[in-house]
Amino acid sequence: MRQTVPPLPEALVPCFDAEGDEPFTWLREAAATIRDQRLAHGAVLVHGLPLDGPEGLVRARDALGIAAHTPTEAFNNRSDFGNGIVSPITWPGDRMICPFQEASFSRTFPTVVLTACLAPPDGAGRTHLGDMRRMAEHLPAHLADRVRAEGWMMSRSFHAKFGISWQEAFSVPDSAALDEVLRAAGIESSWLPEGTLHTMRHRPGFLAHPTTGEECWFNQISFLNAGNLDPVERRVMTETFGKYLPTNTYFGDGTTLSDDDLAAVQHAYDAVRTHVRWRRGDLLIADNIITAQGRSPFEGAPAFLVALGED
Structure with missing residues (x-):
C-alpha cells in the first residue's frame, strides 16, 4: 500500500462528551x-x-443497542477477547492502512464498527475515514458504471506457512465443515496440486444502504489487489506463488484491473478521506457501509479494541 498521502482535513463527524457519573x-x-x-x-x-x-x-x-457480529471469514489474525471484541487487523505499525470496509468481501458483514482507544498513538498517528457515498462522483464514469454493473471478484489462496490457514480463516476443523461454509457463503473452491486451497467469489461493488437507501461503494477491489503491493514484495510473491497469489481482485467478468484503474480508485479514496485524532477513552462508532476506515503509520504503543456489530 502507498505510504504517503496529502495533508488531510479533520473529519467533520459529530462529537459528544460522555456526561455524568454514569457514562454508560x-x-x-x-x-x-x-x-x-x-x-x-x-x-x-x-x-x-x-x-x-x-x-x-x-x-x-x-x-x-448494537448486537455482536460474528464474522464468517477472517482476513488475518486478530486477538479475540471474547464476547465479540477483537483487536484491529494485524498490520505493521510503520505502514499505512488504506481505507476499507470490514468484511466487504463476504455476504455477511458488520453494519457497525466500534473502535475504542485505550492508548492513543504518539506523534501524528491518525485514523482515516472515507465517505463511500461520495466515491462514485470522484471515479471515472465508465469505471464506476462497470463496477456497478459487474461487481468484482476476489481470489484467495491459502498457502502453507504463509498467512493464516483456511482452518483459521473459516473457523472449521476439516474439509467437510469447510465445504458447508463455502457453499453457504457462495464461494467457489478448488485444491491445487500441492494441497493449497484456492477460492474465488463474486460480490457486488455497490450496496444500497439498508436504512437510508443511499448508494455506497462497498468492496475491496483496490485494497486487496496485487497491484497495490510494494513492487519488491509483489515480485517475490509472484515468483513464489505464480498466479495463485494469497489475494487478488478482478472486475466482475474476471478481467484484470489496469494500473490506471487502480490509480483512479486510489484517487477517489484520497478525495473523500479525512482524519480523526485520538484521545484515551474515545469511542468511534462508524457505519461500516457508509464509512471506510484506514490509518496513517502509528508510532509509540497505541492500544485499540474493535467490536464488530449489527443494528
Missing part, C-alpha cells in the same frame, strides 16, 4: 441520537468513556 447510562440515553447522527454523517466520536479493556467496550456496545 448517558450513552444508553443518547443511543437514538448517536444512531441518527451516524446514519447522517457516517460516524460519531464519543469522548471520555471509561474504556480500559474489553469489558468497557462490551458495555458501550450494549448501551448503544
